[in-house]
Amino acid sequence: MTPDRRHTLALLGAAAAGLMLGGAGEPPAPFVRRDGLALRRGDAPYRIVGANLWYAAWLGADADYGDRARLGRELDRLRALGVGNLRIMASAEEGPLKHSIRPGFSRADGSANETLLAGLDFAMAEIAKRGMTAVLVLGNFWEWSGGFSTWLYRATGRYVDANDPAHPWPAFADSSAGFYANAGAVALYHAHVRRVVARRNGVTGRLYADDPAILSWQLANEPRPGGSDAMIARTADAYYDWIEATAKLIRGLDPGHLVSLGQEGTQATNGGEAMVLRAHRDVDYLTAHVWPLNWGWVDGGDLAGTWDRGSALSAAYVDAHARLAETLGKPLVIEEFGFPRDGETYAPGTSTTWRDRFYAMIQNRVEASWRAGGPIAGSNFWAWNGEARAAHGDHRFRDGDRAYMGDPPHEPQGWYGLFDSDASSLAQLRRHAARAGARHPPQ
Template sequence: MRIDRRSLMAGSAAGLASIWLGGCATGAAEGAAPAFITRRGQQLLRGGAPFRVVGANMWYAAWLGADAEYGNRPRLLRELDRLAKLGLNNLRIMAAAEEGPLKNAIKPGMTRADGSTNTPLLEGLDFAMAEIARRGMTAVLVLSNFWEWSGGLQTLLARVTGSHMDMGDPAHPWPAFADSTAQFYANREAVELYHAHLTSLVSRTNTVTGLPYADDPAIMSWQLANEPRPGGSDAAIAANRESYLRWISESAALIRSLDANHLVSLGQEGTQATNGDAVLVADAHNEVDYLTAHIWPLNWGWVKGDDLPGTWPDGRAKVVDYLTTHADIARTLDKPLVIEEFGFPRDRESYDPAASTDFRQLYYQTIYDAVEESWANDGPVQGSNFWAWNGEARAAHPDYAFRDGDLAYMGDPPHEPQGWYGLFDTDAAMLQAVRAHAAKAKG
């Protein structure tokens, strides 16, 4: 039985600036030095012009960028070239990973199990950011993870309490893991560990460019965590509400005290993270600059992988409704919205790169149509990031599992089937859909 996080929950700074490719970021003049991304009401702006997010998730960029046995800088350059050629201007990448006792957490992490810093991996992030900037692209830097695959909040909690819970443990079925991890927000020692990494990274100077991260226009936003939830059960969500909101407020304030140039985002899925509580979603985004929403039709039971033809129509209707709900929340808050994770399986839920993607194409077009309509009508939806980029990587084993020591990192995290959701460099129809969407962003 497959266990995964979603199915269980139903140069120098001047040199870089001088070669910035203005055409990769909507609204900037050709050849101009990059400006910081800002917001005005429901719009994202760069250089005073609309910034339309055309992005992908590429959590593993720092790992490829490391000058270490697990790194692969030539591949990173090839992948970034491919993405820039498609017209993408934004990547969402992990800027934290915590080693510890969780069995499904990737190793190495950016902090070791004893809390010490893994310098080569952080320098891999420096290298990745330098190359992202060199291509005129931007990045969302994610500062932790609610889920186990990068260690995350559960690992920080374990460093304080000495105990932990593994996602998918049969002795602790859903929502036990989410309820356990959400205890992090009220644990001041664990939050201090999180704030220590946040402070170190936001205050960091890039060892490749010599540019402080706080002064790097290639950073679109600092993101508090990947999919932080207040809990899994209704009771836990209610009990953790105040500590959850306090963590968001304190962390956002800390970032702004260290860096006045960049946006702050939360990384929340939306109402799926709050068991349908739209008020809590709105409250959670009061102290950040823009809203996020993630949409997973298969994992949330809206479609069935073995019957996509029969379940897609109803699934599509739920997707459209989810988009509408979160656009309405964004309008109420007068803030932008980015659909920063959306994923869909290949036909028949195959993991084989040769399998067709007819229904994935329909899904992507549903998201892209909503984004493009918002662009055309000055709506709050400012763009999207598909999940995720696999590029030239291929599964190393016939069962599509990731094993310790594998180095062909994909957008599909190591605990999930390799090839489940990511786009490969050979997915011609999907790449054309992304390319066409990117072209409209520049129109």
């Protein structure tokens, strides 16, 4: 069949991005694979211009909390911006922790929520239709999706709630890190991993293991070995064992896809580079997250006055992890980077001057690595709010809210997320995508 002009342009645009888009009568695109310091798809480099869209499965659910029409609109917006990769949650556990999203992939009684799993199926089918890929996150160190603390609660009946004044930092992080050494909690988590990785998509009929729209399976969001130095030292061996065992489990179920850890980098290990190197031994590429406000590198009330220090520390953090990636001979993805709006406001329509500068600084480093043949495969900004708007004047998420944003339920709605009206930030993203060759022609 001779392709028409529009189809030919789409294929050319995909090839420029290192993608092979599958259409009717065409073979499926090959899986993304690791080749030394690079990610490749077929014979072309695979450069990630990505977004975090944790809530994709919730929008994809055929339920009162779902909104499939909105999911389609958001994916179309992102694709038009040149975004080709999404990092989404494929896990969430209902339990007693405050500010955890409900419903979850597993209910409070431990049973699987087939409706939300079907929402993941629908989301993956829509992502595949658009020639995009996804990183599927199979767990969470933090409370906003239940995560490790909820698996521990189910195994032991005990938990520590995040931000509880009776248990100040690092009590929650140390408690959550107890997950790795608890055989019962890890067994519950591994049962969820098996359920998802071995799943057949109910929309496409394709096994997830055969789906080229999956870029990688990710063990968890920001899995730390602890908060305190003492807990990190005590947990290290169990932490490494969990990484090794989970990576082996995933590859046994699906040998074709990449496996990633989801770690922040040295911020997760209280500065320990050796732990980062060891933690990434059994996975295919390194990850790093960059959060200058959360880490105290900038002051939200004085972004102008603290910008120089914050940007310098952020740049050094990226450079340090590129060096670690080269040491391991593996690619690096800056899979989370976030910055507040000017004045640390939350509402759409407020200015994003300093955020735009931060995005440009991260993306310029990514582009420099592309030009030099370095280890940075790309980046995913945190996160996409799209057309969603906060339902309440205090910008807080409440149980039952359906206007999901990139800002998860424990955070102010609009804190870090990118709205569809943030014109200057979107322009910056388009420029970056164009330089990656990831801008798809309109269809």
